[in-house]
Amino acid sequence: MREQNTKIELTPQWVLQLTEAQSRLLAFLLKRLGSHDQAQEVLQEVNLVLCRDAYKFEEGTDFMAWAFAIARFQLMAFRKRQSRDRLVFPVDLTESLASLDEKMFPVEANAQRTKTLNDCIQKLSPEHRTLLLRRYAEASSVKAIAADSDKTANAISLTLHRIREQLIKCVAMNKPTGVDA
Amino acid sequence: MxxxxxxxxxxxxxxxxxxxxxxxxxxxxxxxxxxxxxxxxxxxxxxxxxxxxxxxxxxxxxGAGATVDIPLAGNLVQTLELAKPVPIANLRQGWFAGMSDHFFGVVACLIGIIIVLSVAVVFLLSGPIGDYRDSVMSLADAMDSRAGKLKDDAAGRATERKAAWDPDVAVVVRIDGTVSSWMAVGHRLKPGRIVLGNGSVQLEFMSGAVLAFAGPGELDIHSKDAATLISGSVSAHVPERARGFVLNAPDAAIVDLGTEFNVNVDPNGVSEVEVTSGEVELSLLGNDGNTLTSQRLHESTRMRVDGFDRSLVLLDSGGSATSKIVAFDDSRLPVTDQYVDEIVRAEPILYCRFEGSRDALIPNHMSDRLALRADPPESFHNSIRLSSGHVQFIRTEASRSLVIDGVIEDLNEGPYSIEFWMKPDDLQHATCLGVFPESRTDAGSFINVIEIVTDTFMIHDPGAIRFLHRSPPGELFGQGTNAFTPGICVPGQWHHVVAVKTNHAMEIHVNGQLVRQVELKEDKRHGPGHFYVVLGQLRDDWHRRQFSGALDELAIYKRALTVSEVAQHFEIIAFENQQPTLTE
Structure with a gap:
């Protein structure tokens, strides 16, 4: 008999870790699935397993590594459950992207990349920073931002796209030596 | 370039x-x-x-892009019920008392997240994630009745569903081609409209009618007995129990009389009906919505409903329906050596793997005793077949079942567990497994049945799984204690089902989750006697409740499996068998 009477040590820190992991987990899944809806669907399952198996997580070990391992598992389970024609990406493309993703964006480079990105955000115009805040801090939809600002959703989407492009260039230019991302 | x-x-x-x-x-x-x-x-x-x-x-x-989409999937449906603003200490009262710390921990975890992220959730409701909160999948999602909208496939428009207390009337059992991702296999549907851009979906109504709906088109679902095809193509299979199912089309109503038929409605609203088996009553409707004229259509008859001329026009049969009802495949349950080892390590007294037979007996992996035999013997290989590593039950007019060869001694004197995998063909009221006393003389005398329940006089979700414990067993249709799953099983999908009787309660686990626990009164818990097990029907009486579908990996233990053991068994198959090569 195993794991009887195991209690979850639910700490604010654990909840915070889970919260902070959401964006990275969603991107991890989105990159490999190519569908926002499906990525959200799998993310729900990943959260379910993370909560259910919280007692298995060893404090002091890498939470993100553990969460990614579960996400990989759930991703495989999801892909197996779905009929082939419902999956957006074929298996060879998913594998190719997963392999490239791990080379380009290793988990250990997250902190440095975030720092560089923060610096780049400071270089944006106040209007663009405000737009990013609305989209990412308030989690507003493009449609909602457009409605508030009297612009079309396409215009907002295009502006956000240009800001992301600017940030991609900025991060690449300011990448510290030795960091691949 | x-x-x-x-x-x-x-x-x-x-x-x-x-x-x-x-x-x-x-x-x-x-x-x-x-x-x-x-x-x-x-x-x-x-x-x-x-x-x-x-x-x-x-x-x-x-951070807000990182909102936690709280796992509201149905396999934590109890958590949903508990995730109300109730003091945590109170959660362990009532039937929830005695539940494992592990499960309680999961509940506490989710409640904790809800509290910590309550502000984020407010944003979520208006944010991009909020648009997808009714995306669902698999059995977990079949148990999820929270979905509030049916979504349009192509444009993302949403048709409001009726109130949450409207009953679920159908379940998605198959998807072909590209349809909106909210519509996963196992998604339960309330009355409302489905709009398909492309692809097709197969729906099983709670009445038993099966509709394959192919887009582009729109289908209004009214109830478990009625729908209206606005445009597109539908193939319908209506078994005897759903006789009377009505499919409306513009200017027409097709009342089923036990049949299979196809209906096409073109973009101009012109309908064609073709009967492939049995017969239907086709009504041409007048302006007031009542029948203007009607005609009985027999097999291989095809007719056009001309609403403009108010006429029914007989056509040559053999129209090409774009929708087609597809039978469920004979997919193997992907059992691994690790799963088998784990079951053996858990020391069941009976473990039937259905890999083959010897002298008309399906062997017990654990000993030479308690093998399974077909009753009557001639049903073996006919309405009871071994294929793809499982047993397939085919519904017939005649009695047929698998019975253990021998009895399990003193089974009800303490805790025990019954574990198996099942893939039902439909949601008809059907007994998967029954446990009967050695001395039984009638079908009402049992200590346990595990069955799919639909259209009973009891209160439960249609298509739920029922675990009934009746101790002592000797009372004909006497009082028992029920544990119903809070959701339904999904035709054509494998489900892991475990019924556990502990020293004080009965539990039912589905797909690795404890979904219901019910306290047993002290005098209803244990009792003496030897018992045998019947698979595939309630047996012998006229109301046989025959199960149609596949069963596999049956294990019976003379002890209560723990929550984590059950979860582990499920996960070995569900997660450790995931190889990308199997996906594609």
């Missing part, structure tokens, strides 16, 4: 597609384009990953 210009063009196009991907508004054709670009260029793959990484990093920095 030279190669570098072509490459540059692809990256530009990718730049146009990626915002749509992030915002979840890519059209199917654009998604296909995205796949093609990524397959053709490693530079495109790098750019794709970099772009999504920036999006992810921005979300991480500000």
């Amino acid at each position: 030279n190669e570098s210009a072509d490459q540059s063009g692809k990256l530009d196009r990718l730049g146009e597609l990626l915002p749509g991907l992030i915002d979840g508004v890519l059209l199917p054709a654009e998604t296909e384009e995205l796949v093609q670009i990524l397959r053709q260029s490693s530079d495109a793959q790098s750019y794709y990953l970099t772009y999504l990484q920036i999006h992810s990093d921005l979300g991480s920095i500000w």
Whole structure:
């Protein structure tokens, strides 16, 4: 008999870790699935397993590594459950992207990349920073931002796209030596 | 166009597609384009990953992009019920008392997240994630009745569903082609409209009617007995128990009289009906919505309903229906050696794997005793078949079942567990397994049945799984204690089902989750006697409740499996068998 009477040590820190992991987990899944809806669907399952198996997580070990391992598992389970024609990406493309993703964006480079990105955000115009805040801090939809600002959703989407492009260039230019991302 | 210009063009196009991907508004054709670009260029793959990484990093920095979408999936449906603002200490009262600390911990975990992220959830309701909160999947999702909307496939428009207390009237059992991702196999439907751009879905109504609906088109679902095809194509199979099912079309109503038929409604609203088996009553409707004229259509008859001329026109049979009801495949349950080892290690007294038979007996993996035999013997290989590593039960007019050869001694004197995998063909009221006393003389005398319940006089979700414990067993239709799952099983899907009687309660676990626990009164818990097990029907009486579908990996233990053991058994098959090669 195993794991009887195991209690979850639910700490604010654990909840915070889970919260902070959401964006990275969603991107991890989105990159490999190519569908926002499906990525959200799998993310729900990943959260379910993370909560259910919280007692298995060893404090002091890498939470993100553990969460990614579960996400990989759930991703495989999801892909197996779905009929082939419902999956957006074929298996060879998913594998190719997963392999490239791990080379380009290793988990250990997250902190440095975030720092560089923060610096780049400071270089944006106040209007663009405000737009990013609305989209990412308030989690507003493009449609909602457009409605508030009297612009079309396409215009907002295009502006956000240009800001992301600017940030991609900025991060690449300011990448510290030795960091691949 | 030279190669570098072509490459540059692809990256530009990718730049146009990626915002749509992030915002979840890519059209199917654009998604296909995205796949093609990524397959053709490693530079495109790098750019794709970099772009999504920036999006992810921005979300991480500000956090709200990182809203936790609380796992409201149905396999924590009890958690849903408990995730109300109730003091945590109170949660362990009532029937929830005695539940394992593990499960309680999961509940507490979710409640904790809800509290910590309550502000984020407010944003979520109006944010991009909120649009997808009714995306569902698999059994977990079949148990999820929270979905509030039916979504349009192509344009993302939503048709409001009726109130939450409306009953679920149908379940999605199969999807072919590209349909909206909210519509996963196992999704339960309330009355409302389905709009399909492309692809097709197969629905099983709670009445038993099965409809294959192919797009582009719109289908209004009214109840478990009625629907209206506004446009598109439907093939219907209506078994005897659903006789009287009504499918409306513009200017027409088709009342089933035990049949299979196809209906096509073209974009101009002209309907064609073709009967492939049995017969239907076809009504041409007048302006007041009542029958103007009606005609009985027999097998191989095809008729056009001309609403303009108010006439029914007989056509040559053999029209090509774009929708087609597809039988469930004979897919094998992917059992691993690790799963078998784990079951053996858990020391069941009976473990039937249904891999083969010897002298008309299906062996017990644990000993030479308690093998299974068909009753009557001639049903073996006919209405009871071994194939693809499981046993397949076919519904017939005659009695047929698998019975253990011998009795389990003193089974009800303490805790015990019954574990198996099942893949039902439909949601008809059907007994998967019954446990009867050695001395039984009638079908009402049992200590346990595990069955799919639909159209009973009891209160439960249609298509739920029922675990009934009746101790002592000697009372004909006497009082027992029920544990119903809070959701339904899904035809054509494998489900892990475990019924556990502990020293004080009965539990039912589905797909690794404890979904219901019911306290047993002290005098209803244990009792003496020897018992045998019957698979595939309630047996012998006229009301046999025959199960149609597949069963596999039956294990019976003379002890209560723990919550974590059950979860582990499920996960070995569900997660440790995931190889990408199996996916494609």
